[in-house]
Amino acid sequence: xxxxxxxxxxxxxxLFIGLNFSCENDLSAVQKVTYNPxxxxxxxxxxxxxxxxxxYARVELKTSLAETYHHPDHITKLRDSLRVNFFSENGEIIxxxxxLYGEIDYNKGELVVRDSVRLYNYAKKQTLETEVLYWTQxxxxxxxxxxxxVKSPKGILIGQGIKTKQDFSRFEILKPSGNITINKSEEIx
Numbered sequence: 001x002x003x004x005x006x007x008x009x010x011x012x013x014x015l016f017i018g019l020n021f022s023c024e025n026d027l028s029a030v031q032k033v034t035y036n037p038x039x040x041x042x043x044x045x046x047x048x049x050x051x052x053x054x055x056y057a058r059v060e061l062k063t064s065l066a067e068t069y070h071h072p073d074h075i076t077k078l079r080d081s082l083r084v085n086f087f088s089e090n091g092e093i094i095x096x097x098x099x100l101y102g103e104i105d106y107n108k109g110e111l112v113v114r115d116s117v118r119l120y121n122y123a124k125k126q127t128l129e130t131e132v133l134y135w136t137q138x139x140x141x142x143x144x145x146x147x148x149x150v151k152s153p154k155g156i157l158i159g160q161g162i163k164t165k166q167d168f169s170r171f172e173i174l175k176p177s178g179n180i181t182i183n184k185s186e187e188i189x
Contacts, residue, residue, distance in 0.1 A: 040067035040068055040069055040077070041068055041069055041070045041071075042066075042067070042068040043065070043066070043067050043068075044065070044066045044067075044068075045064065045065055045066075046062075046064060047061070047062065047063050047064075047065075047066040047078075048060070048061070048062050049061040049062075051137065056087075056089070056091065057087050057091065058086070058087055059084060059085070059086055059087070059137075059166070060084070060085040060087070061078075061082065061083070061084050061111075062082065062083045062084075062085075063078040063079070063080070063081065063082040063083075063102070064079070064080035064081055064082075065078070065079040065080045066078055066079075067079065073105065073107060074105075074106040074107055075103055075104060075105050075106065076103065076104040076106075077101075077102075077103050078101065078102035078103065078104070078113075079101060080100075081098070081099070081100050082098065082099055082100075082101075082102045082113065083096060083097070083098050084096065084097040084098075084111070084113075084135070086166040086167060088167070093122065094121065094122060094123065094167045094169075095119060095120060095121045095122065095166060095167050095168045096118075096119070096120050096122075097113065097117070097118070097119045097120075097133070097135070097142075097166075098116075098117070098118045098120075099113035099114060099115055099116060099117045099118070099133070100114070100115035100116050101113065101114045101115050102114070109136065109137040109138050110134060110135065110136050110137065111134070111135040111137070112132065112133070112134050112135075113132070113133050113135075114131060114132045115131065116131075117129065117130050117131060117132065117133045119133065119142065119164075119168050120168070121167065121168040121169060123169070124152060124168075124169065125152060125153055126150060126151065126152035126153075126168065127150070127151045127152075128148060128149070128150050128162065128164075128168060128171070129148065129149045129150075129151070130144050130146050130147065130148045130149070130162070131146055131147070132144055132146050135166065140165055140166045141163065141164075141165060141166075142162075142163075142164050142165065142166055142168070143161070143162060143163045143164070144161060144162055145160070145161045145174075146160070146161070147159070147160055148160070148161065148162045148173060150162075150171070150173070157173060157176055157177075158176070158177050159173035159174065159175050159176040159177055160173075160174060160175040161173065161174030161175060162174065
């Protein structure tokens with residue numbers, strides 16, 4: 001009986017030592033199984049970013065899902081809708097940009113939004129609708145070469161391409177068409 005007990009103990013000891021040394025993870029083998037170069041470096045849900053200038057909030061961006069990639073370019077993809085609030089010097093929201101998708105290109109300092117794009121100016125109660133819009137952080141310019149529709153209490157303007165500042169108080173439609181009512185004392189923009 002003692003001999004059987006010694007043999008079983010020896011077998012168990014050999015199995016234990018064998019299992020102990022065989023459980024080694026090769027990092028390169030694990031990366032081959034789990035690493036996908038097309039996956040984002042960071043994923044954030046319910047993201048809220050604030051761009052400030054001289055200590056005051058100028059732009060606030062909110063999105064449901066943000067995926068950041070560092071290679072080959074440093075970009076953040078904004079999915080499942082986004083909202084960008086632009087603030088006045090007094091801290092009031094003067095305009096809001098919404099879309100279903102966006103990308104922040106950190107190298108260019110540019111935000112591109114696509115799909116159901118709306119830019120709304122609260123003071124003038126006017127809305128810009130298009131399918132793609134570019135915002136440049138350096139000079140706060142918003143533009144698109146795509147078809148645009150501008151709706152306001154004065155009427156509807158349709159055209160191809162637009163340039164405006166982020167407050168959307170004044171704008172230039174590059175190739176306009178449509179009807180609008182203007183009083184003699186008012187400017188078009």
